[in-house]
Amino acid sequence: MSTDADPDSTLLNEHREDVSRPIVRLFTEYGRDDLHWFVVGVLASTMARFLGLVPPIILGAAIDAIFNDSAAYTLPVIPNAWIPATETGQFWLSAALMGGTMALAAVMHFFRQSTLNLFSHRVKHEVRTSSYQAMQRLDMDFFNEMQTGQLMSILNNDTNRLELFLDNMTDSVIQLVVLVIGIGGVLLWINWQLALVTLFVIPLAALFTYWFMSIVEEMYADIRETVGDLNTRLENNLGGIEVIKSATTEEFEDERVRDASYEYFRRDWLALRMNFIYRPGLQILTSIAFVATFIVGGLWVISGPPGPFTGNLSIGNLVTFLLLTQQLVDPLAQMSEAVDRYEDAKASSSRIFALMSIPVSIRSAEGATDLGDVRGRVEYDDVDFSYGDEEPVLHDIDFEVEPGQTIGLVGPTGAGKTTILKLLLRLYDVDSGAVRVDGHDVREVTVESLRESIGYVSQDPFLFDGTVRENIVYGAFDATDEEVERATKRAEAHEFIERMPEGYDTRVGERGVMLSGGQRQRICIARTILNDPSILIFDEATSAVDTETEMLIQRSLDDLTEDRTTFIIAHRLSTVRKADEVLVVEDGRIVERGDHEALLEEDGLYANLWSVQAGEMDALDPEFIEQASERAAMGVRGED
Numbered sequence: 001m002s003t004d005a006d007p008d009s010t011l012l013n014e015h016r017e018d019v020s021r022p023i024v025r026l027f028t029e030y031g032r033d034d035l036h037w038f039v040v041g042v043l044a045s046t047m048a049r050f051l052g053l054v055p056p057i058i059l060g061a062a063i064d065a066i067f068n069d070s071a072a073y074t075l076p077v078i079p080n081a082w083i084p085a086t087e088t089g090q091f092w093l094s095a096a097l098m099g100g101t102m103a104l105a106a107v108m109h110f111f112r113q114s115t116l117n118l119f120s121h122r123v124k125h126e127v128r129t130s131s132y133q134a135m136q137r138l139d140m141d142f143f144n145e146m147q148t149g150q151l152m153s154i155l156n157n158d159t160n161r162l163e164l165f166l167d168n169m170t171d172s173v174i175q176l177v178v179l180v181i182g183i184g185g186v187l188l189w190i191n192w193q194l195a196l197v198t199l200f201v202i203p204l205a206a207l208f209t210y211w212f213m214s215i216v217e218e219m220y221a222d223i224r225e226t227v228g229d230l231n232t233r234l235e236n237n238l239g240g241i242e243v244i245k246s247a248t249t250e251e252f253e254d255e256r257v258r259d260a261s262y263e264y265f266r267r268d269w270l271a272l273r274m275n276f277i278y279r280p281g282l283q284i285l286t287s288i289a290f291v292a293t294f295i296v297g298g299l300w301v302i303s304g305p306p307g308p309f310t311g312n313l314s315i316g317n318l319v320t321f322l323l324l325t326q327q328l329v330d331p332l333a334q335m336s337e338a339v340d341r342y343e344d345a346k347a348s349s350s351r352i353f354a355l356m357s358i359p360v361s362i363r364s365a366e367g368a369t370d371l372g373d374v375r376g377r378v379e380y381d382d383v384d385f386s387y388g389d390e391e392p393v394l395h396d397i398d399f400e401v402e403p404g405q406t407i408g409l410v411g412p413t414g415a416g417k418t419t420i421l422k423l424l425l426r427l428y429d430v431d432s433g434a435v436r437v438d439g440h441d442v443r444e445v446t447v448e449s450l451r452e453s454i455g456y457v458s459q460d461p462f463l464f465d466g467t468v469r470e471n472i473v474y475g476a477f478d479a480t481d482e483e484v485e486r487a488t489k490r491a492e493a494h495e496f497i498e499r500m501p502e503g504y505d506t507r508v509g510e511r512g513v514m515l516s517g518g519q520r521q522r523i524c525i526a527r528t529i530l531n532d533p534s535i536l537i538f539d540e541a542t543s544a545v546d547t548e549t550e551m552l553i554q555r556s557l558d559d560l561t562e563d564r565t566t567f568i569i570a571h572r573l574s575t576v577r578k579a580d581e582v583l584v585v586e587d588g589r590i591v592e593r594g595d596h597e598a599l600l601e602e603d604g605l606y607a608n609l610w611s612v613q614a615g616e617m618d619a620l621d622p623e624f625i626e627q628a629s630e631r632a633a634m635g636v637r638g639e640d
């Protein structure tokens with residue numbers, strides 16, 4: 001995985017552009033199973049909002065009939081026969097109806113909130129687990145390109161944003177739609193002419209919102225990206241805290257974090273500034289509607305219909321109008337938040353769907369069969385390989401290994417040894433040629449059966465946060481205590497584990513930080529032994545243990561490797577001395593091959609490396625010394 005901040009995660013962006021209607025997909029693909037909760041929530045929310053319209057209507061009727069005595073007491077829906085004849089009766093009916101609808105609205109709000117929250121949390125859970133599943137299956141090329149922080153930001157921040165959106169946005173939209181339709185309907189029914197004065201703001205608010213949305217959409221996508229960059233920087237620094245402290249680069253890192261954080265602040269601020277215009281803008285529009293209704297309605301009540309208006313308007317009607325207009329302010333003002341959340345959620349879900357749509361090229365082919373019992377014959381047939389679009393790293397790799405043989409791979413750093421064996425695990429596919437196991441091209445068998453048959457101890461042993469035991473049984477979860485102990489004894493790990501404060505139950509810390517490099521390696525070797533694979537790969541697996549412990553590990557591994565194909569990558573040549581064949585890799589090619597004795601006789605690169613390690617500096621070929629310093633100067637493979 002890329003550990004340095006590459007601000008432009010092009011791979012994700014390319015796919016993001018192809019994602020269409022992400023919000024619809026959110027509902028159809030992830031909300032489907034819980035849609036009933038959503039429907040209940042929508043109904044409860046709609047009911048609650050409609051019930052909220054009732055008290056102003058009752059109040060208007062009560063003012064005209066009871067307090068002003070200017071009209072008969074009538075209510076929509078309630079039959080006149082049910083209405084008491086006395087003013088006192090009408091008064092108490094009004095109080096009961098207003099109290100009743102408010103209480104019922106509160107119950108509806110309870111259902112609205114609990115069901116919509118349940119729906120949104122479930123969708124969030126589904127989206128998070130699906131995006132993790134999809135991500136885990138992506139090719140290694142993807143992890144090489146993507147920043148860890150970007151990925152964490154998708155799995156965490158983006159899914160959280162969806163929840164926020166589903167929680168609040170649905171409700172805000174319902175509130176807006178119901179209130180606009182409900183209030184609009186009631187106002188038009190009471191007095192359609194005054195209603196036009198009140199409702200003229202609605203299309204203006206819609207236009208204003210459309211304009212706002214078109215501007216902020218890109219801004220939100222930008223913000224999400226900078227959050228990812230900031231996360232990457234923070235994660236890098238926390239992971240490399242030892243390097244920072246020992247190199248005393250705290251100030252340099254302060255500066256880099258400040259830069260990343262400032263970039264986030266800057267883009268966030270740009271979007272916020274738009275909000276500063278949008279929110280007051282909407283507020284002004286709704287206030288204009290309120291004041292216009294008050295002026296026109298007030299004049300109407302005082303001295304009859306003003307200007308082009310006709311007909312009557314009672315005080316009760318005006319009070320209902322003003323109360324309902326006031327109710328319009330809230331949802332319209334909240335619309336900005338809803339739009340914010342919508343844009344946010346759209347950017348987040350398009351990132352999530354983009355991640356899910358990245359094609360996986362390393363997967364089991366259609367109709368691929370399992371490898372079955374592996375004998376361990378391995379064949380590299382004229383293999384060429386390059387990482388992504390970069391320069392080729394391996395050229396014409398061609399060798400065969402018989403079942404049970406032990407093969408050593410040696411050569412300068414960056415020569416391509418690890419890469420050769422990553423092709424056997426099919427972490428990458430060859431550019432040309434083929435890698436075969438027991439005669440089967442690795443691309444034609446299922447990836448699972450291939451990888452299950454291979455045990456890989458990498459040069460960078462990774463332990464999960466958890467106990468020693470949990471790390472050892474990783475992949476062989478049913479192993480018994482006896483089996484675990486047998487494996488750790490073979491890996492020369494049992495004794496040091498026993499000496500730890502809580503033995504096998506000692507926690508190893510994040511990435512195994514509480515253990516030494518050599519202890520981590522031995523635990524990883526034990527894990528591999530326990531998984532009992534047919535083919536073993538030790539990539540610098542004992543580089544961090546002292547020579548004495550390495551000798552002990554090798555001795556106890558001898559019977560393990562005796563009848564299984566084993567690859568050992570080592571810089572310490574004594575590690576591969578007993579190998580059936582040693583492949584000497586230089587600059588992506590196999591330049592020498594043979595057993596230890598034969599290679600010494602050849603007097604080439606291997607013989608020179610051996611002399612270096614044996615301390616026989618005088619025996620070194622001057623040409624070798626010259627080439628070695630060229631390689632060291634270039635840092636890697638000795639490319640020209």
Ligand SMILES: Nc1ncnc2c1ncn2[C@@H]1O[C@H](COP(=O)(O)OP(=O)(O)OP(=O)(O)O)[C@@H](O)[C@H]1O
Nearest residue numbers: 144387393412413414415416417418419420636637
């Ligand atoms: N994921 C990657 N993306 C791009 N290039 C890579 C990647 N991994 C390795 N390389 C490059 O491929 C070349 C071979 O690397 P590889 O790790 O196979 O060498 P190696 O012989 O195992 O080195 P070492 O002995 O230091 O472990 C190097 O030049 C390295 O920079």
